[in-house]
Amino acid sequence: MIILAAATLSLNSCVVSKKKYQSLQSELEASRKQNDETLGKLSTAENDRIRLQNDLTNAGSSIITKQDQIDDLKEQLSDCKAVRDKQLTQVGDLTVITQAANDNIKETLAQLERKDKYIHLLQEAKSKADSINLALAVNLKGVLKEGLDDKDVEIKVDKTVVFINLSDKVLFKSGSADLTPKASEVLAKIAQIIESRPDLEVMVEGYTDSDPIKNSCLKDNWDLSVKRATSVVRVLQKEFKINPNRLVAAGRGEYNALVANDTPENKSLNRRTRIIIMPKLDQFYDLLNPNMVPQ
Numbered sequence: 001m002i003i004l005a006a007a008t009l010s011l012n013s014c015v016v017s018k019k020k021y022q023s024l025q026s027e028l029e030a031s032r033k034q035n036d037e038t039l040g041k042l043s044t045a046e047n048d049r050i051r052l053q054n055d056l057t058n059a060g061s062s063i064i065t066k067q068d069q070i071d072d073l074k075e076q077l078s079d080c081k082a083v084r085d086k087q088l089t090q091v092g093d094l095t096v097i098t099q100a101a102n103d104n105i106k107e108t109l110a111q112l113e114r115k116d117k118y119i120h121l122l123q124e125a126k127s128k129a130d131s132i133n134l135a136l137a138v139n140l141k142g143v144l145k146e147g148l149d150d151k152d153v154e155i156k157v158d159k160t161v162v163f164i165n166l167s168d169k170v171l172f173k174s175g176s177a178d179l180t181p182k183a184s185e186v187l188a189k190i191a192q193i194i195e196s197r198p199d200l201e202v203m204v205e206g207y208t209d210s211d212p213i214k215n216s217c218l219k220d221n222w223d224l225s226v227k228r229a230t231s232v233v234r235v236l237q238k239e240f241k242i243n244p245n246r247l248v249a250a251g252r253g254e255y256n257a258l259v260a261n262d263t264p265e266n267k268s269l270n271r272r273t274r275i276i277i278m279p280k281l282d283q284f285y286d287l288l289n290p291n292m293v294p295q
Contacts, residue, residue, distance in 0.1 A: 084109075087109075088109075152166065152167045152169065152170045153165070153166055153167075153170065153186075161276050161277065161278035161279075162276070162277040162278070163274055163275075163276055164190065164274065164275040164276075164277070165272050165273075165274050166186065166272060166273045166274075166275070167268065167269075167271065167272055168228075168268075168271040168272060168273065169268075170182060170183065170186060171183040171186065171187075171228070171232065171273055172228055172231075172273075175213055175218075175224070177217075177218075177224060177227035177228045177230075177231045178231070179231055179232075179235065183232075183235070184235065184239070187232065187235050187236060187239075187240065188239075188240060190236075190275060191236055191240035191242055193277075194236070194242055194246075194277065195240070195241075195242065197277070198243075198246075199279070199280065200246070200277050200278060200279060200280070201246050201247075201248065201277075201278055201279070201280050202236070202242070202246055202247050202248070202275065202276070202277055202278075203247075203248040203249075203250060203275070203276040203278065204229045204232045204233050204236075204247070204248070204249050204250070204273065204274075204275050204276075205225075205229060205250045205251070205252050205273070205274040205275075205276065206224070206225035206226060206227070206228035206229035206232075206250070206251045206252065206273055207225055207252050207253070207254075207256065207257075207270060207271065207272050207273070207274065208221040208224055208225050208253060208254050208270070208271055209221075209254060209257075209261050209267035209268075209270045209271050210254045210257075210261035210267070210270075211261075211267065220253075221253045221254045222251055222253040223251075224251075224253075225251030225252055225253045225254075226249070226250070226251030227251075228251070228273060229249040229250055229251050229273070230249045232249070232273060232275070233247045233248075233249040254270070257270045258270055258272075
């Protein structure tokens with residue numbers, strides 16, 4: 001009986017130890033899971049910090065640019081006021097003036113004031129467009145510089161639009177409108193910028209060199225340039241969900257060449273796709289309408 005009792009106690013002891021082991025094992029697993037979650041949150045927080053720092057840097061550059069433009073506008077306004085004051089002084093120096101002439105001068109000054117407001121409106125709109133385009137170009141260069149050679153991509157700001165020139169080897173297979181695997185990566189980055197600017201329209205233009213082409217799929221260079229433009233537009237719409245109402249596809253064929261098609265190097269420069277990011281046309285029509293001048 002003593003032996004039996006001892007065996008029973010030993011068995012109970014083993015059971016208790018196993019339960020403790022399982023409990024400790026569960027606690028260890030929970031601790032590991034919590035640790036993984038904490039590391040994930042730390043990684044996310046660090047990424048957010050880097051993004052916010054980049055946004056702050058971009059905002060600082062934009063503020064400096066806008067301040068310079070504001071100072072320039074202030075100087076122009078001061079010059080206009082000086083001209084106006086000089087005109088008023090000259091009018092006041094006249095010794096004889098009829099009532100009718102006086103009324104005419106008042107009306108003229110009122111018209112000048114209205115025109116002055118309109119001119120300032122146009123200047124402000126132009127400054128705003130220039131600031132937006134400058135920021136847009138900086139953002140595009142920052143987004144596209146990774147993974148692309150400088151000779152394969154060119155970003156320019158000209159008047160009221162931003163141009164992105166991409167060589168054909170970045171987007172297309174030779175003599176074809178089929179996109180390369182690298183094209184999707186490039187267009188994804190451009191789509192990010194387009195999506196962030198819903199007030200802008202996007203025109204895609206295809207260009208070729210002067211070498212004639214004709215096969216079962218393509219009639220000539222006009223055909224190739226148009227199909228390349230529509231290939232890019234189609235990807236922006238279907239893969240990256242850009243509103244098709246904002247997109248325009250155009251083919252320029254072998255014309256409007258950058259350089260003469262007299263060497264293989266020059267032909268390579270002329271084979272390109274140009275993406276133009278520009279304000280909507282109705283916005284310019286509003287600017288040209290005198291009735292839109294604020295009272």
